[in-house]
Amino acid sequence: MFAKRWDFITSVTDMAQLPEIGNTEIAFAGRSNVGKSSLINALTGRHGLARTSSTPGRTQMLNFFGNEETPLTIVDMPGYGYAQAPKDMVDAWTRLVFSYLRGRPTLRRIFVLIDSRHGIKPNDSEAMSLLDKAAVSYQIVLTKSDKIKPPQLKRLEEETLTLLSKRVAAFPRLIATSSEKNQGLDLLKAEIASIV
Numbered sequence: 001m002f003a004k005r006w007d008f009i010t011s012v013t014d015m016a017q018l019p020e021i022g023n024t025e026i027a028f029a030g031r032s033n034v035g036k037s038s039l040i041n042a043l044t045g046r047h048g049l050a051r052t053s054s055t056p057g058r059t060q061m062l063n064f065f066g067n068e069e070t071p072l073t074i075v076d077m078p079g080y081g082y083a084q085a086p087k088d089m090v091d092a093w094t095r096l097v098f099s100y101l102r103g104r105p106t107l108r109r110i111f112v113l114i115d116s117r118h119g120i121k122p123n124d125s126e127a128m129s130l131l132d133k134a135a136v137s138y139q140i141v142l143t144k145s146d147k148i149k150p151p152q153l154k155r156l157e158e159e160t161l162t163l164l165s166k167r168v169a170a171f172p173r174l175i176a177t178s179s180e181k182n183q184g185l186d187l188l189k190a191e192i193a194s195i196v
């Protein structure tokens with residue numbers, strides 16, 4: 001499916017605008033600037049498909065991507081935990097993200113992205129608790145693995161797996177990725193293929 005050409009379908013700022021229920025969906029969630037949009041570009045091989053920026057708060061809507069031949073839609077989301085944006089704006093994104101995550105029957109898995117340099121932060125835990133409560137299946141993907149040394153990455157993986165073992169809706173497998181160095185992408189693609 002990742003050999004196909006992926007295209008932008010639609011942007012959504014309000015739950016009422018969601019595309020009709022149909023395809024299986026997977027979504028990329030995580031703190032602002034963690035690398036959600038970059039990972040979608042790396043997976044689909046289309047740089048510039050999802051907009052990225054070194055300034056947090058780049059993605060401000062739910063963005064849907066698809067290709068003609070696979071019944072899979074990929075959803076890029078605004079990040080949570082971006083303190084610099086105006087509070088009412090952040091509240092609106094957060095509401096949108098969480099109502100989408102809770103209320104979408106075709107959403108099969110949420111990839112919760114965690115920056116390899118930072119590990120799980122309080123707002124990640126909050127997001128995971130919400131997913132646990134809503135019984136929405138999620139899986140952790142470590143991003144920017146090129147930014148830390150292999151022994152540190154290994155330690156982070158072990159620590160993170162220990163934390164996850166206490167969570168009900170978390171997948172007990174981690175994938176470490178670097179969109180910049182194309183690491184871990186084949187593993188993630190295989191994981192996604194197994195869902196569809």
Ligand code: GTP
Binds near residue numbers: 038039059078
């Ligand atoms: P928001 O839309 O603001 O929530 O951010 P995002 O999670 O979509 O992050 P985005 O993909 O825009 O990337 C944020 C910054 O991190 C950009 O400057 C990227 O170039 C950088 N980045 C993303 N992935 C990687 C990676 O694997 N390695 C490195 N070194 N930098 C990365």
Ligand code: MG
Binds near residue numbers: 038076077078079
């Ligand atoms: Mg983004």
